[in-house]
Amino acid sequence: MADDKSKKGKQDRNKVSGSENYEIKYFKDKMNVTSQAVTGAIRATGSNDRKTLETYLKGKQEKKK
DSSP: OOOOOTHHHHHHHOOOOOTOHHHHHHHHHTOOOOOOHHHHHHHHHHHBBHHHHHHHHHHHHHHHO
8 A cells, every 4th residue: 555645744754665766865865875775774674764774774884984
């Protein structure tokens, strides 16, 4: 079932929908990573929670340095 864009609340803001391009674009720009990294992080963590994804991606960036 599609996301109801008329219902905006805290629950929806805490998630990054892997099927919504605008959400992936916003999150990739915020984290300074690629779209592929965002979708990979969603798959790797098994979660679409923003904090979980931020922690995962920050950890990946630290390992590269």
